[in-house]
Amino acid sequence: MKTKSLIYYALISSIFLFSLVSIWKILVTLQGIELKNFNFEIIITLGIAISFLNILIGDKLNYLIKSTFFALIFTFIDGYIVQVMPIWYNIGIFGILIFFSLKINKYNQKYLATEHSSQIVVFDFLTLFGIVLFSFVILFPFYMMLITSFKTQAALLINPLDFSINFNQDFKELFKSYFVIFDTYKFGRYILISTFVSVGTVIVTLLFAIPAAYAVARLNFFGKNFLSTSILIIYMFPAIVLVIPLYTVFSQLGLRNSVGGLLIVYTATTLPVAIYMLQGYFRSIPKELEEAAIMDKLNWFGIIIKIILPLSIPAISSVALYVFMIAWNEFLFSLMFLDNPNSFTLSRAIQYLSGDAETPRQYLMAGSVVVTIPVLLIFVYFEKYLVSGLTAGSVKG
Amino acid sequence: MSNTLSKIEKRTAYILILPAVFLVFSIILFPIFANVWISFKEVGLKDIRIPEPRAKKIVKSIKDNPDQFKVIYKLRNSSLILEIRDVKFQDKLPKNIKPINLDERCRVKSNKIYCEFGNWEAKYRENFQILLKSSDGTPINKKELKTIKPKLKGKSDNILLNTNFTLKNFKKVFFQNEFFDLLSTTFYYTFFGTIGSIVFGILTAQLVNQKFFGRTFMRSVLLFPYVGPVVALAYTWELLLDPYSGTLNNLLMNFQVIQEPLNLLGQKYLKINFFGFDLKLRLALTTxxxxxxxxxxxxxxxxxxxxxxxxxxxxxxxxxxxxxGPLQKFINITLPQITAVISILFMIRFIWNFNKFEDIFLLTGGASGTRTLPINVYEQGFTISDIGMGSAVSIVIVALLLIFMFVYFKLIGKRADEN
Structure with a gap:
């Protein structure tokens, strides 16, 4: 066994333990329990002690007994001697310690003697640490969004750290913010408008993009290469430089404040991506199928409808989902083009709500939950399609 | 035979791509050129409304004379700045009605009144009256009279279409707009944002590339911030970071990490004592x-x-x-394998971050030292209401973007040659 490996192992594992315990403590604090200290020194000392004990005991004890033993000691010291905590807090700590002990179980004297063992230990724990930390940092804002929408303004101001929800209250009280945004702020209407714009954008984009992508993928014509490179360059151009001219022209044509105007702009901005993704897929379809169809005297229109479309349903649905998500999340153009509350999209409506300093934050968060949930559901459900599309170089943001 | 086939092929190709090309041209390329045009003009937000002749029709019955009606048209020029020339007026009358003592500017022809009002200067207003009488004794239907709307037409200058150009906007952009401050903030934001996202991208990709329980779930979760709507996420962060009732500040104070709440989005500089050096961190920009x-x-x-x-x-x-060992494997195998992807990513993210508007706009609105070029486009155009200036800033952005792309494609080309 190398001393260097042993020290690395003890330090990094105890830091990992400390981070796990600290995240648990943060979550517990957010349930209204008073905890003022992470007790860095105590936890690190305990962690180092457990790591050394683990090496000392090695395989002499069954690993389950060993883990339970470590977990009990730690829980007892942390939850009864250092501070007295409620039982559910201690159960959580116990669980964390069991998890931790099982993780360190694989390290023993033999393991730490191998070459590069110190590096491997560090990498192992950094991985675990990364997984826990990234999950926490990413999920926390979403968690806060959801919880805040169930709280009341008064409760939020009295104790901003109290994230506990009283499930005993009336259903109507619990979902009050949602009732308010749908009744008072007409969110039902905004959902309809957002859905209409997004679905409309998907349909129009596909109608324009499928023929164009087919032409770029299959047909020979003058300017083809120029077109396919300019698709990519156009895709790089930002919405912010289009805003002023579009605003002036749309104002003069009377297209501002109309859902139709928004639909045209969304379609144009998503078209380059859609064409780019679709033509890549169309190229992968065997050419022989079309040659057979030409023999059967099918025209180009027939080829697209009867051969290309049925074969490229996965690609088309992935493009459709993307375009839907882009249109649903779009904010800049809806901010510029819509100033009549009757034609707001969801994103614009939430921004409008926040413009009034009087609006209680739980309404804002309830609105945010309403606009976020559909995209996340679609994303989780169709993840496979979407991820392959994303790496094909799509969603702009 | 093959010649005609290729002709047909060409024609079909053009028919298939034309709708898409037309739409992209009119909504994306045309505005980029229009920006150039507008940026050389002095145009305010209020100037872009085209002046319109308007008329509000009021029907009044006359006392003691039930056969007659008085119709008042409240005429006005909708613009406060521009005149309207050759205003033409037209209104339809129900069949049984004839006007009496008609204004000399007007004439009647088959149940319609035509008037020519000549030129209206800016803010022009007039109350124009017509007396109406039933021609055959049947009573006048007041409702029918009201529902018919008059039509007005006139010619006016469109400030966007005239050929008065000026260099004022560009002078202002470069000399009165704290241009270098804007530029440095934009680069600071773009550069660190890009580097940060790539570093964390490498770390997380390295994580998820290993086998562990819940790996697919982890992969979905990692993508949540990217697919969520920016409005919802930005407001959530704003609440999270709020100096008084925000969760983060309260947590940090609760665990005694900080003594005073930090206004993470509203404070321009934070003084830090770093090993005896006094550093000024741009706090809001960092957040x-x-x-x-x-x-x-x-x-x-x-x-x-x-x-x-x-x-x-x-x-x-x-x-x-x-x-x-793991470190050597990472440096000698993994890194060389991903350099190509990283360079593409750097370019894409650099360009997109350079143009990022929504995130900063929603979080700080460009206050406390977070004003970047895209934010400035919005401020000039819609807060200060100077469309010309907004366009000029947009042109600066487009020019910088073209330079980035040129450099990038040069580099890519070089690499392709080397291989």
Missing amino acids: VIIFEIWRYFPLAFLFILARLQAVPKELYEAAEVDGA
Whole structure:
């Protein structure tokens, strides 16, 4: 066994333990329990002690007994001697310690003697640490969004750290913010408008993009290469430089404040991506199928409808989902083009709500939950399609 | 035979791409050129409304005379700045009605009144009256009279279409707009945002590329910030970071990490004592950059992960046989394999971050030292209401973008030559 490996192992594992315990403590604090200290020194000392004990005991004890033993000691010291905590807090700590002990179980004297063992230990724990930390940092804002929408303004101001929800209250009280945004702020209407714009954008984009992508993928014509490179360059151009001219022209044509105007702009901005993704897929379809169809005297229109479309349903649905998500999340153009509350999209409506300093934050968060949930559901459900599309170089943001 | 076929092919191709090309041209390329035009003009937000002649019709019955009606048209020029020339007026009358003592500017022809009002200067107003009488004794239907709307036409100058050009906007952009401050903020934001998102992308891709329980779930979760709507996420962060009732500040104070709440989005500088050096950290800008990294590292993560999964396993196995540790494997195998992806990502993210508007706008609105060029476009155009200035700033952005792309394609070309 190398001393260097042993020290690395003890330090990094105890830091990992400390981070796990600290995240648990943060979550517990957010349930209204008073905890003022992470007790860095105590936890690190305990962690180092457990790591050394683990090496000392090695395989002499069954690993389950060993883990339970470590977990009990730690829980007892942390939850009864250092501070007295409620039982559910201690159960959580116990669980964390069991998890931790099982993780360190694989390290023993033999393991730490191998070459590069110190590096491997560090990498192992950094991985675990990364997984826990990234999950926490990413999920926390979403968690806060959801919880805040169930709280009341008064409760939020009295104790901003109290994230506990009283499930005993009336259903109507619990979902009050949602009732308010749908009744008072007409969110039902905004959902309809957002859905209409997004679905409309998907349909129009596909109608324009499928023929164009087919032409770029299959047909020979003058300017083809120029077109396919300019698709990519156009895709790089930002919405912010289009805003002023579009605003002036749309104002003069009377297209501002109309859902139709928004639909045209969304379609144009998503078209380059859609064409780019679709033509890549169309190229992968065997050419022989079309040659057979030409023999059967099918025209180009027939080829697209009867051969290309049925074969490229996965690609088309992935493009459709993307375009839907882009249109649903779009904010800049809806901010510029819509100033009549009757034609707001969801994103614009939430921004409008926040413009009034009087609006209680739980309404804002309830609105945010309403606009976020559909995209996340679609994303989780169709993840496979979407991820392959994303790496094909799509969603702009 | 083959010649005609290729002709048909060409024609079909043009028919198939034309709708898409037309739409993209009119909504994306045309505005970019229109920006150039507008940026050389002095145009305010209020100037872009085209002046319109308007009329409000009021029908009044006359006392003691039930056969007659008085119709008042409240005429006005909708513009406060521009005149309207050759205003033409037209209104239809119900069949049984004739006007009496008609204004000399008007004439009647088959149940319609035509008037020519000549030129209206800006803010022009007039109350124009007509007396109406039933021609055959049947009573006049007041409702019918009201529902018919008059039509007005007139010619006016469109300030956007005249050919008065000026260099004022560009002078202002470069000399009165704290241009270099704007530029440095934009580069600071873009550069650190890009580097940060790529570094975290590499870290997370490296994580998820290993086998562990809940790996697919982790991959979905890592993409949440990227697919969520920016409005919802920005407001959530704003609440999270609020100095008084925000969760983060309260947590930090609760655990005694800080003594005073930090106004993370509203404070321009934070003084830090770093080993005896007094440093000034641009606090709000840093916070905005962190949000940016949080939201966009998933893109880097996905690209890098896809590349990592394509790296042949044999390479790692061979390295292991040669006695390489994890760090050496990462530096000598993984990094060289992903440099190409990283350079593409750097370019994409750099360009997109350079143009990022929504995130900063929603978080700080460009206050406390977070004003970037895209924010300035919005401020000039819609807060200060100077469309010309807004366009001029847009032109600066487009020019910089073209330079980036040129450099990038040069570099890519060089690399392709080398291989």
